[in-house]
Structures are given as C-alpha cells and as structure tokens.
Amino acid sequence: MLAALGGALSLSHADRRRPWLWLLAISGLGGVSILIGIGGLSSALSSLQEEWVNPLYGFVRYLLTPIPFNATENYSFVDLPQVLYWLLLPCMGYGIYRVWRRATLTGRFIVIYFFLMVALYSMYGELQGPRHRYQLEGLIVVFQFLGLLSVLQQMGFRRLKSNPFTPSSTTDVAATIT
Numbered sequence: 001m002l003a004a005l006g007g008a009l010s011l012s013h014a015d016r017r018r019p020w021l022w023l024l025a026i027s028g029l030g031g032v033s034i035l036i037g038i039g040g041l042s043s044a045l046s047s048l049q050e051e052w053v054n055p056l057y058g059f060v061r062y063l064l065t066p067i068p069f070n071a072t073e074n075y076s077f078v079d080l081p082q083v084l085y086w087l088l089l090p091c092m093g094y095g096i097y098r099v100w101r102r103a104t105l106t107g108r109f110i111v112i113y114f115f116l117m118v119a120l121y122s123m124y125g126e127l128q129g130p131r132h133r134y135q136l137e138g139l140i141v142v143f144q145f146l147g148l149l150s151v152l153q154q155m156g157f158r159r160l161k162s163n164p165f166t167p168s169s170t171t172d173v174a175a176t177i178t
Contacts, residue, residue: 005024005025051124051125052124053122061128096114
C-alpha cells in the first residue's frame with residue numbers, strides 16, 4: 001500500500017499540495033521495515049523464489065481462474081458467477097482506464113495498488129487461485145461497474161433521473177466519472 005501511495009504521489013500533482021502524504025509514506029515504509037526486520041524480508045524473498053512462476057502466465061492464471069464449467073460438481077455453484085466475471089473483464093479493463101484518466105490521487109492510488117497486488121500474486125504460484133483475489137474484489141467490482149457505465153453512456157444512455165417523482169430534474173451520469 002505504501003508503494004502504491006508513493007507511486008500515486010509521484011504521478012499526481014498532490015506532492016506539492018500535500019507534503020504530509022510523502023511524510024506518511026516514508027515513515028510508514030520505515031516503520032514496516034523496522035517491524036519486519038532484515039530476517040523477515042529475506043525470508044519473504046526466499047519464499048518468493050521457491051514459489052516463483054512466470055509472471056505472464058501467473059497474470060493470466062490469477063485473473064481467469066476458475067474456468068467456467070470446469071469445476072468439480074461440488075463447486076458447480078461457481079459457474080454462473082465466473083461466466084459473469086469473464087464477460088465483464090473487458091468492462092473491468094475499460095474501467096481501469098477510465099479511473100486512471102481522471103488523474104486524481106485516489107484514482108491513481110487504487111489503480112497502482114491493484115496492479116502491484118496482481119503483479120505480486122502473478123509471481124507467487126501458490127497464491128494464484130480465486131480465493132486470493134478476495135482482497136481485490138471490491139476494486140474489481142468498482143472497475144467493472146465504471147467500465148460498464150462508461151460503455152452504456154457511449155451507447156447513448158446518458159441521463160438518469162435523480163428523483164423519480166420529479167420528471168424535470170435529471171443529472172448527467174457522465175459528469176460523475178469523467
């Protein structure tokens with residue numbers, strides 16, 4: 001998280017307005033390094049080397065497991081949600097792009113955090129199942145929603161009624177994500 005915060009700060013212009021965020025990131029990194037220690041860091045690196053997987057293969061495996069209709073009968077309940085997940089993958093990619101284009105500190109932070117976590121799990125073979133995607137599910141859903149919303153807006157569905165009881169008041173949904 002601290003690496004994502006540092007990356008977001010360096011890519012946005014918030015470093016000039018909020019220098020306390022840099023102080024938070026650096027002190028947090030120092031605190032974590034002291035808490036874990038050199039032995040903990042070397043142990044984590046040796047564990048990563050033991051379970052090392054090709055990151056390109058791991059990236060695809062991490063994002064696409066489990067394959068729909070390929071699970072055992074005990075796990076057949078996962079088939080429909082996984083089909084929906086696969087169908088919304090292009091929307092997720094477009095949602096990531098839309099969040100990145102907003103160029104806000106928060107948007108950059110969540111995109112960098114998402115990609116850093118996917119990169120970490122892509123290299124570590126034992127952690128490439130759908131259970132380990134759990135901490136990113138909230139971001140995945142947000143990216144899918146924003147991507148689907150953007151696609152629908154580009155297809156011509158631009159306005160939603162903010163209050164169903166007053167038909168004259170409408171709000172532009174595109175203004176909320178662009």
